[in-house]
Amino acid sequence: MTETPVTTIEVVFAGAEIQSRIRALAEDIRDANLDKLIVIPILKGSFVFAADLLRALHAVGVRPEVDFLTLSSYGRGTMSSGVVSVTRDIDLDVEGRPVLLVDDILESGRTLAYAKDLLTARGASKVLTCVLLDKATRRRAVDISADFKAFDCPDVFVVGYGMDLAYRYRELPFVGRVVMGE
Numbered sequence: 001m002t003e004t005p006v007t008t009i010e011v012v013f014a015g016a017e018i019q020s021r022i023r024a025l026a027e028d029i030r031d032a033n034l035d036k037l038i039v040i041p042i043l044k045g046s047f048v049f050a051a052d053l054l055r056a057l058h059a060v061g062v063r064p065e066v067d068f069l070t071l072s073s074y075g076r077g078t079m080s081s082g083v084v085s086v087t088r089d090i091d092l093d094v095e096g097r098p099v100l101l102v103d104d105i106l107e108s109g110r111t112l113a114y115a116k117d118l119l120t121a122r123g124a125s126k127v128l129t130c131v132l133l134d135k136a137t138r139r140r141a142v143d144i145s146a147d148f149k150a151f152d153c154p155d156v157f158v159v160g161y162g163m164d165l166a167y168r169y170r171e172l173p174f175v176g177r178v179v180m181g182e
């Protein structure tokens with residue numbers, strides 16, 4: 001018998017768990033005393049995380065300027081590919097200022113390393129990184145680690161909380177893995 005496969009999403013990190021880690025991250029970022037901070041979420045995957053993190057930063061008294069950098073990686077399915085390029089650049093001048101890059105997942109490290117190099121070359125006084133999920137370091141292709149991270153992530157493809165699979169599941173309030181049923 002042929003039936004349409006049932007797709008279910010198994011929770012990996014629950015919404016409440018994520019929010020409580022974000023509150024702790026916001027305190028850590030505040031304690032880093034980054035004067036004249038510019039926060040730059042890397043779109044698209046980080047948009048939900050960044051929205052919650054920015055509000056948590058506000059709650060602990062951090063008043064950053066915010067701009068957005070859209071990057072894309074060539075030819076990716078569910079695996080990181082390699083070549084990173086700028087799809088939409090920031091407008092702000094980062095020269096002499098500390099920058100906090102916000103991304104959803106650190107995997108091969110190519111995306112964050114690219115963004116870090118770009119902003120360093122433009123004269124940012126310091127470029128720090130904050131990620132929701134840090135995947136197994138065996139996938140790392142570039143020597144980079146996150147300055148702030150919410151969770152170590154199991155080596156599975158995850159969706160939700162901003163992250164997608166073919167443009168779907170971004171709206172989920174938790175991080176989950178896709179399980180294909182029979």
Ligand code: IMP
Pocket residue numbers: 045073080081103104105106107108109110111112156157158159163164
């Ligand atoms: P990296 O350049 O290999 O570090 O790739 C990081 C980027 O790949 C993340 O910002 C995500 O956009 C994407 N990515 C990696 N793993 C996943 C996943 O499990 N789900 C959704 N996106 C992912």
Ligand code: MG
Pocket residue numbers: 042043044045046103104105111
């Ligand atoms: Mg991304």
